[in-house]
Amino acid sequence: MSGFRRGVRLGIDVGRARVGVSRCDPDGMLAVPVETVPRNDDSIERIAQLVSEYEPIEIAVGLPVNMQGTDTPSTQDARDFAAAVSVRTRVPVRLVDERLSTVSAHAALRSSGRNQKNSRSIVDQVAAVVLLQQAIDVEKSTGNPAGAAVPPNEESS
Numbered sequence: 806m807s808g809f810r811r812g813v814r815l816g817i818d819v820g821r822a823r824v825g826v827s828r829c830d831p832d833g834m835l836a837v838p839v840e841t842v843p844r845n846d847d848s849i850e851r852i853a854q855l856v857s858e859y860e861p862i863e864i865a866v867g868l869p870v871n872m873q874g875t876d877t878p879s880t881q882d883a884r885d886f887a888a889a890v891s892v893r894t895r896v897p898v899r900l901v902d903e904r905l906s907t908v909s910a911h912a913a914l915r916s917s918g919r920n921q922k923n924s925r926s927i928v929d930q931v932a933a934v935v936l937l938q939q940a941i942d943v944e945k946s947t948g949n950p951a952g953a954a955v956p957p958n959e960e961s962s
Contacts, residue, residue, distance in 0.1 A: 808948020809833060809941075812862030815855065816937025817890070818903065818929050819866060819883045824848055825929025827937045828859050833945065836937040838930035849889050856894045864896055865940040865952065867903030867932065874902075884955075891955045901952035903936045910935050 811831050818825035826839040839859075842851045856864070866887040869879040884900065891898040910931035914924040924931075943951035 809945050810862060810950075813859050814937060814941070815839070815852075815859060815861045815864045816933040816940065817852065817864060817866045817886075818932040818936060819869075819879075819886045820844060820929055821879070821882070823929045824852070824886075825931070825933035826852070826855055827930060827933035828861065829937055829941060833941040836934045836941065838927065838934055841926060841929045849886075849893050852890050853893050856896055861896060863950065864890060864894070864898045865901045865937050866890065866898055866955075867936040868900040868952065869903055872904065874904075887955045898955040899940070899950055899952040900955060901936055901940045903932070903939075 811833075813831055814829050814833070816825075816827040816829075816836060818827075822844050824842040824844055826842060827836050828839050829836045839855060842848050864887075866883060868883050868887075869877055871877050887898045887900055890896075910928050911924070913931060913935075914928060940951035943949075
């Protein structure tokens, strides 16, 4: 665990209707669901409240790219959301490839006996857990933070 920076992290899965939020303990042992934030004008403010509550050293925002690794219509939305979170919270934000997080979340919920309809409310949190766990695992195995840093003070349009 040589290059792992100790500290709480938040994971954010940005969706059009909902934003899933997860967190991990300071040692990065376990990522757990926090809440699903409705996607509206108050989303960034609610994320900021969670940031002041959990005091993370970093926020991992899922970057939705297609299987070829290129941008999708949701990619810029996630970039804009991440930039807004960065500006509002002044906490380092990293964009992490989330190619398989939502798929993994649905699979995990299915295997636990939940169907698509009754898991809709928590699938975003589970996706946020999956992407945060991936980010932690990358940092623990490589010694480098996962993803790409969102430039500080970048104003979102």
